[in-house]
Amino acid sequence: MNWSGRLIELGLVSPPVAAPAGVYLPAVRSGSLVFTAGQLPLVDGVLAATGKLGAEIDTERGHALARICMLNALAAVDALIGLDAVVRVVKVVGFVASAPGFTAQPAVINGASELLGEVFGEAGAHARSAVGVAELPLGAPVEVELVVEVS
Numbered sequence: 517m518n519w520s521g522r523l524i525e526l527g528l529v530s531p532p533v534a535a536p537a538g539v540y541l542p543a544v545r546s547g548s549l550v551f552t553a554g555q556l557p558l559v560d561g562v563l564a565a566t567g568k569l570g571a572e573i574d575t576e577r578g579h580a581l582a583r584i585c586m587l588n589a590l591a592a593v594d595a596l597i598g599l600d601a602v603v604r605v606v607k608v609v610g611f612v613a614s615a616p617g618f619t620a621q622p623a624v625i626n627g628a629s630e631l632l633g634e635v636f637g638e639a640g641a642h643a644r645s646a647v648g649v650a651e652l653p654l655g656a657p658v659e660v661e662l663v664v665e666v667s
Contacts, residue, residue, distance in 0.1 A: 517636075534556070535561075548667075552663075554659040557588075565656075569613060580627055583628060583630070586628035604640075608625065608628055612658055624658060
């Protein structure tokens, strides 16, 4: 499939893959699956926002940040094997730095899931977890992991 062309149609540009902040790879292939490392909402190497959902960041902004995370995850897949090798999206795991009482983690991670639907159509339907956490690396509000099946 021409998924990279679909990104262009949507007006999206695959960003450069962020340099790992530790001893790991941005993405790894095992058999027919590619697993990404957790992707933060980095734009040009800088966090687009810091803080917690339900405190400094509202749900709408968190939704947009999750979308940025997913675009970065797609860039990691693209750099490893090429986006056009994706057969289907298998799983998304989203982590949301949450203030006490914040329970809209699924609404935040919908930003990542919706992007996958826009790019991959039915092949973008996936299993998912949306988890509230106390803190994320560098003070990020959202982090997303992606698993895709590839040809």
